[in-house]
Amino acid sequence: MRFLPAGDDAFLIELRDLAETLAMLDALRAAPLTGVREVVPAARTLLIRFDPEVADRRALSAGLAGLDLSGRRAQTGEVFAIPVVYDGEDLGDVADILGCSVKDLVTRHTEATYTVAFTGFAPGFAYMTCDDPTFDVPRRKSPRVRVPAGSVALGGKFCGIYPSESPGGWQLLGRTPVKMWDTSRARAAMLAPGDRVRFQRADKTAIVSKPAQREPTVKRAAAGLPVTRADRPALFQDLGRPGYADQGVGESGALDRTGLIEANLCVGNARDAAALEVTFGGFGLKADRNITLAVTGAPCPLAVQGANGRRHWAPLARPFELEAGDELMLEAPSAGMRSYLALRGGFDVARLLGSASTDTLAKVGPAPVMRGDLLVPANLPAGDLNAAPPRHRHIPKPGETVTLDVVLGPRTDWFTEESLALLFAQEWKVTADADRVGLRLAGARPLEKRNTAELPSEATALGSIQVPHSGQPVLFLADHPLTGGYPVIGVVVRHHLDLCGQLPGGAKIRFKPAAAFTPFVI
Secondary structure (H helix, E strand, C coil), X not given: CEEEECCCCEEEEECCCHHHHHHHHHHHHHXXXXXXXXXXXXXXXXXXXXXXXXXXXXXXXHHHHCCCXXXXXXXXXXXXXXXXXXXXXCHHHHHHHHCCCHHHHHHHHHHXXXXXXXXXXXXXXXXXXXXXXXXXXXXXXXXXXXXXCCEEEEEECEEEECCCCEEECCEEEEECCCCCECCCCCCCECCCCCCEEEEEECCCCCCCCCCCCCXXXXXXXXXXXXXXXXXXXXXXXXXXXXXXXXHCCCCXXXXXXXXXXHHHHHCCCCCCCCEEEEECXXXXXXXXXXXXXXXXXXXXCEEEECCCCCEEEECCCCCXXXXXXXXXXXXXXXXXXXXXXXXXXXECECCECCECCCECCXXXXXXXXXXXXXXXECCCCCCCCCXXXXXXXXXXXXXXXXXXXXXXXXXXXXXXXXXXXHHHHCCEEEEEEECXXXXXXXXXXXXXXXXXXXXXXXXXXXXXXXXXXXXXXXXXXCCCCCEECCCEEEEECHHHHHHHXXXXXCCEEEEEEEECCCCEEX
């Protein structure tokens, strides 16, 4: 059992195989450890996220190592019967690979029992193992650009059901009308780790249901704040939705959490109230009533065009008022990327899994805010306004070099010593190909792996520096995928993550080791 650091508040447990990983997951469910915030299982690892103020990494590791994994894995989940129309495009190819007829393939698939091992890839997508060990099918050499929602597919030793239309490289057996992801249910994801599935052959007249529609950004109302400009879609964000990894949903939330909190505190809202995350300015709204706002984060000029025709500037990081008829315009910021606009009393916006955050990768949460949308005030109770200036925060400019502290691991030992030195020795430029999922970085020399094996999918922490085949790293931000198949050389510490969310294209990064790579075996 190897324990591998994954940032300053997480670590990976690497186990021998999937069976031992699931046994550890069951043991943790039966006897939760104090301070553990979230457990994310994968093919042969568990990511443990913990509260550093409550738990110690070494003490947690010792507690985990003491769990008894020798017994048979307890089946603690629910049992589902899922109908399938077996008309997949790859049915014949899979039968040939397994050396049987299509009829026998369908029979074997319906007679087997599948168990949900872990989730990832997309909300509601479950990686299921099979009690028939002969089901081991290679992925397609050329992935499809479009796999329909409801497709039942095989990939390696796993079976999965695509919850929504997406690209994919698994072998398609058929389709099911059952929704894997439906926000109208108490648990939006139908399947969670530990659940078991039996597939049943269905008639070809079965109709695959459309994927669940996303919640509307705002409720239909006769009155509200019209959006008069949106050069880029603005997004509702709060502090995210932690704790839903078992449904394939990441935390998401504001990229600059400090900026969001400061905006809310300015206008007397709760710290975690939803605000608008505006990327690189170019956003405007008009007041249909007297309102109080605040804008923090990336410092952008705040122009107010009064109903009387007069123009003036509103203060940054301070509460200010608009009268009915006034129009506010957020211009391009002089530094940073993202500004946060909070409304006293909050916005009336749909929440999913306890959060109003928009996850751009998972397509979870309110739709982006566009020109012509109507923002409806929630008029929630609010506290005192805070006009005191917040503490000074450095917001980086394009071309500027910033230093980010990094905890090495979990896969530092997959890289050559030269590449490890190179990670810290050279500057990494933030490319234009950057978004809420991550920052794509470019260095003069790429990083090289010493281990060329395929890495089984494993959970990735916020701030992970993942290195794909190109050797040019990707720094994961709030909307990063739950699991990934490329090695992570290190993880940016928590106190620098807000800074990562403000790095504009053209900025440069120097990584600084905050902790050595210290794996240990128990």
